[in-house]
Amino acid sequence: MTPPPAADTPKAFSPPPASDEQWMRVALEQARSAAGLGEVPVGAVLTAGDELIATAGNSPIGLCDPTAHAEILVLRRAAGRIGNYRLTGTTLYVTLEPCLMCMGAMIHARVDRLVFGAFDPKTGAALSRYRVGSDGRLNHDIEITAGILEDECSALLRDFFRLRRDCGRSA
Numbered sequence: 001m002t003p004p005p006a007a008d009t010p011k012a013f014s015p016p017p018a019s020d021e022q023w024m025r026v027a028l029e030q031a032r033s034a035a036g037l038g039e040v041p042v043g044a045v046l047t048a049g050d051e052l053i054a055t056a057g058n059s060p061i062g063l064c065d066p067t068a069h070a071e072i073l074v075l076r077r078a079a080g081r082i083g084n085y086r087l088t089g090t091t092l093y094v095t096l097e098p099c100l101m102c103m104g105a106m107i108h109a110r111v112d113r114l115v116f117g118a119f120d121p122k123t124g125a126a127l128s129r130y131r132v133g134s135d136g137r138l139n140h141d142i143e144i145t146a147g148i149l150e151d152e153c154s155a156l157l158r159d160f161f162r163l164r165r166d167c168g169r170s171a
């Protein structure tokens, strides 16, 4: 039996899968921009496969909006861009472990996967304080990867708060 001829169709262009570290570096840039605007430096990125859908930095002060966390803004932008309030098949990268509000929003959006950098032992709702989205108590579970570029992500926050304390002292 002769084997069928090799398919002559050109391969669809598929970039190599970007690593979690690469996307976390994009989130870190967003966090640094937020710090430059006087916001607590947290940045988020939403991807679908290897595609960047949206980015956002933490902005509650600038937007005068207590819900303007980086994760909420990136979900809003992504949903607007895609034209769908369900963001199935996406991964959300964020430099700091999300709070309760943001975990809730990610569940509403049906985000598949969460990747975060620094742990937040006080208010982290993904693994530290609560395990929203991975304790099997809700209708949607989120796959969680933690500690990606953790040192860089937490150093950014530490430096920001140290600087703010020092400024407060000299004021």
Ligand SMILES: [Zn+2]
Residues within 6 Å of the ligand: 069, 071, 098, 099, 100, 101, 102, 103
């Ligand atoms: Zn939050």
